[in-house]
Amino acid sequence: MILFTTGIRITQNEHAALLHVEDDPETWLRQVIADKVLARTDALIQEWRPRLLADPNISSLPANRQALVALIMEQPSYTSRHQQELANPDSAINNKAYSRTVGFKDSGANPNIARFDARQTQTQQMVTLFPNGLDIQDNDCNCVHAYVDSFEDWIIGALLGQIHRGKKKMIRQYQQVLFDDPDVVTIPATEEGLIDMIVKRPDYETIPQQIK
Numbered sequence: 151m152i153l154f155t156t157g158i159r160i161t162q163n164e165h166a167a168l169l170h171v172e173d174d175p176e177t178w179l180r181q182v183i184a185d186k187v188l189a190r191t192d193a194l195i196q197e198w199r200p201r202l203l204a205d206p207n208i209s210s211l212p213a214n215r216q217a218l219v220a221l222i223m224e225q226p227s228y229t230s231r232h233q234q235e236l237a238n239p240d241s242a243i244n245n246k247a248y249s250r251t252v253g254f255k256d257s258g259a260n261p262n263i264a265r266f267d268a269r270q271t272q273t274q275q276m277v278t279l280f281p282n283g284l285d286i287q288d289n290d291c292n293c294v295h296a297y298v299d300s301f302e303d304w305i306i307g308a309l310l311g312q313i314h315r316g317k318k319k320m321i322r323q324y325q326q327v328l329f330d331d332p333d334v335v336t337i338p339a340t341e342e343g344l345i346d347m348i349v350k351r352p353d354y355e356t357i358p359q360q361i362k
Contacts (some may be wrong), residue, residue: 151291153302157278158309161269163345165277167316173358175312176279182308187290191219194296198222216289223292230295235259260300262307274342279309317345319357324348 160168168175195218202208202221212218222228229237284305294301321344328334328347338344348354 151286151288152283153286153291153305154280155283157281157283158306159271159276159278160309160313161271161342162275162277163342163349164313165279166345166349167313167320170316170320170356171312171358172316173356178312179279179305179309183284183286183290183305186304186308187286187293190297191215191290191293194219194222194293198225198228201225201227219289219293223296230292231297231299232295235299260303260306262303262310263300266306266310317341320345320348324351324354327351327353 165175168178172178195215199211202211202225208221212221286301291301294304298304321341325337325344328337338347
């Protein structure tokens with residue numbers, strides 16, 4: 151399955167924030183997705199193994215993870231998170247834990263995508279991640295969809311979180327550098343301007359560069 155067929159467009163400063171904490175943002179995001187797939191696959195198997203063992207119509211279980219997942223999804227009682235939401239549309243609203251996780255009110259089914267699309271980016275230079283789309287195995291997508299309504303929304307949420315983390319680390323470290331620099335008389339009053347000033351400094355280094 152190809153997600154984000156035209157890529158994920160972020161601003162140059164957002165890309166700089168990612169690079170501040172990750173050598174290769176695309177490789178980082180692929181690993182985050184792989185970890186999510188593994189965790190949700192394990193959760194699905196743990197949830198369904200007792201049901202399968204208790205089913206008198208099932209005489210044996212596959213010894214292969216993917217085959218076992220396929221068997222689970224073939225069960226008449228299996229439903230994905232999206233199917234559960236369609237069957238009970240008020241559940242997400244009434245579930246306080248879900249609301250805390252989303253953290254973005256009145257945004258519909260894809261709160262992270264809504265937050266991503268609401269950013270003001272018209273005047274900024276852009277960078278495209280995964281310009282040919284993000285290819286994920288159908289089985290992997292299905293495992294995540296067992297617990298996540300929209301995989302794309304979850305991915306955007308992970309990306310926004312890492313961008314925010316990179317910005318905070320960059321500003322926290324280099325704001326004092328700017329204060330200590332006698333050649334710096336003023337600093338921008340916006341986050342975007344401050345990041346732009348920081349990355350243009352000749353002494354600027356990302357965290358991976360500092361570690362190396």
